[in-house]
Amino acid sequence: MDKKVEHYDVIIIGGGAAGLTAGIYCGRARLNTLLIEKSLMGGLATYTSEIENYPGFPDGTDGHELMDLFHRQAKKFGVKFKGTAVQSVDFSGEEKIVETFRNRFVAKAVILTTGGKPRLTGALNEDIFLYDKGISFCATCDAAANTDKTVMVVGSGDSAIEEGIFLTKFATKVIVSVMHDEGIMDCNEIAKAAAMSNPKMEFIWNSTVHAYEGKERLETVVLKNTKTQELIPTPVDSCFLFIGYLPNTELFKDKIALTPRGNILVNDRMETNVAGVFAAGDVCEKFLKQVATAVGDGAIAGYSCEKYLAEGEVYEEQILNHGKPSLVYLYNGADATSRSYLQLMEAFGAKQPNIRVTCVDTYKSDGLARRLGAKDLPAIYYLEENKIKHFSQDISSSTLENIIQ
Numbered sequence: 001m002d003k004k005v006e007h008y009d010v011i012i013i014g015g016g017a018a019g020l021t022a023g024i025y026c027g028r029a030r031l032n033t034l035l036i037e038k039s040l041m042g043g044l045a046t047y048t049s050e051i052e053n054y055p056g057f058p059d060g061t062d063g064h065e066l067m068d069l070f071h072r073q074a075k076k077f078g079v080k081f082k083g084t085a086v087q088s089v090d091f092s093g094e095e096k097i098v099e100t101f102r103n104r105f106v107a108k109a110v111i112l113t114t115g116g117k118p119r120l121t122g123a124l125n126e127d128i129f130l131y132d133k134g135i136s137f138c139a140t141c142d143a144a145a146n147t148d149k150t151v152m153v154v155g156s157g158d159s160a161i162e163e164g165i166f167l168t169k170f171a172t173k174v175i176v177s178v179m180h181d182e183g184i185m186d187c188n189e190i191a192k193a194a195a196m197s198n199p200k201m202e203f204i205w206n207s208t209v210h211a212y213e214g215k216e217r218l219e220t221v222v223l224k225n226t227k228t229q230e231l232i233p234t235p236v237d238s239c240f241l242f243i244g245y246l247p248n249t250e251l252f253k254d255k256i257a258l259t260p261r262g263n264i265l266v267n268d269r270m271e272t273n274v275a276g277v278f279a280a281g282d283v284c285e286k287f288l289k290q291v292a293t294a295v296g297d298g299a300i301a302g303y304s305c306e307k308y309l310a311e312g313e314v315y316e317e318q319i320l321n322h323g324k325p326s327l328v329y330l331y332n333g334a335d336a337t338s339r340s341y342l343q344l345m346e347a348f349g350a351k352q353p354n355i356r357v358t359c360v361d362t363y364k365s366d367g368l369a370r371r372l373g374a375k376d377l378p379a380i381y382y383l384e385e386n387k388i389k390h391f392s393q394d395i396s397s398s399t400l401e402n403i404i405q
């Protein structure tokens with residue numbers, strides 16, 4: 001089957017908080033933007049009926065309603081949406097290719113916001129009690145709802161134990177299911193000591209989850225002793241699983257830099273290691289995975305993407321020569337010495353009608369400097385047939401004359 005080809009400025013993969021926010025920024029910047037979401041528009045946040053820590057909602061908000069507002073706002077700014085899974089990507093060329101079952105989408109830039117999913121135990125009935133029914137993955141999100149209740153934490157890594165300690169501020173009892181022998185945990189020693197001396201924490205050693213039970217909601221976690229096979233029914237109000245988080249990055253393996261755990265590595269502009277490919281939200285390597293941080297990331301990714309495309313246009317139109325050699329003076333406008341050479345450059349440009357002379361203030365925007373690979377400034381680059389022929393940091397009339405020989 002021949003796939004239908006469509007062209008966009010930006011394609012966003014994933015319609016959670018990060019993707020929708022990136023969409024709002026790209027759409028508002030008048031970029032022709034497509035957002036592709038394979039399941040529920042709004043992402044993971046739609047799985048919770050109570051978000052209490054997203055600013056602007058003093059009485060809390062329903063995750064579904066919040067994400068619907070994001071979606072409507074992105075639509076208002078002209079973002080187009082497709083409800084299908086991205087099956088493959090190719091970021092090797094200047095144009096980025098994103099393929100779904102029916103389409104081949106081509107874009108100048110891509111923003112990856114595919115989020116991730118918490119690892120499950122695979123125990124009986126787990127799917128019945130997920131999220132609002134009692135099995136949670138986020139103490140920051142759901143601790144307050146467990147005030148004066150009994151909760152279970154599954155896992156003994158840093159996040160399990162640290163989140164367990166956090167839960168003791170709300171719950172009356174935190175029962176921790178640990179698969180190792182008594183006293184052995186996967187977390188750091190400080191967290192271990194704090195947990196072991198916390199009167200609200202209890203440990204069930206050598207245990208894994210066998211089944212979840214309850215009527216409407218989770219009521220009992222049935223643990224199994226890994227040595228004796230004894231079943232241990234444990235009544236709880238909620239169960240928090242902290243046994244790992246799996247980022248949705250299968251598609252991006254060998255295409256962009258990932259951490260050993262599979263999260264996307266980005267810098268503070270949400271740029272990946274591939275030019276024109278940005279990432280935001282839970283899919284990235286980051287400290288706190290929340291709606292508020294996904295929104296911040298999405299805003300940065302959308303803004304960076306817009307800058308990248310604008311700089312790309314300037315680079316195409318002003319720097320690449322289109323038959324005419326190009327001399328570029330890269331300077332820092334905040335630096336007096338750099339500024340003092342501007343007159344020399346402009347005078348030189350006036351004398352050389354066959355050379356396009358461009359002065360770029362990197363203080364305002366350093367994208368062009370990055371495209372030219374400039375590290376130290378001020379610097380002159382001379383390009384012929386779109387290739388850098390000369391580079392110099394000696395800014396003088398004689399250097400300019402020599403360069404164009």
Ligand SMILES: Cc1cc2nc3c(=O)[nH]c(=O)nc-3n(C[C@H](O)[C@H](O)[C@H](O)COP(=O)(O)OP(=O)(O)OC[C@H]3O[C@@H](n4cnc5c(N)ncnc54)[C@H](O)[C@@H]3O)c2cc1C
Nearest residue numbers: 014016017018038043044045086115141281282289290291
């Ligand atoms: C039950 C629950 C309660 C939570 N409560 C809170 C809370 O109270 N406060 C808070 O701040 N945070 C909360 N969180 C965390 C919050 O939901 C996440 O941090 C946030 O949703 C991350 O947004 P995201 O856009 O990065 O990723 P996601 O929301 O995970 O969105 C990623 C999207 O990408 C899509 N996708 C993945 N692969 C593809 C593909 N190949 N093609 C197309 N689409 C794809 C997915 O379907 C998904 O919709 C909660 C999470 C859960 C699970």
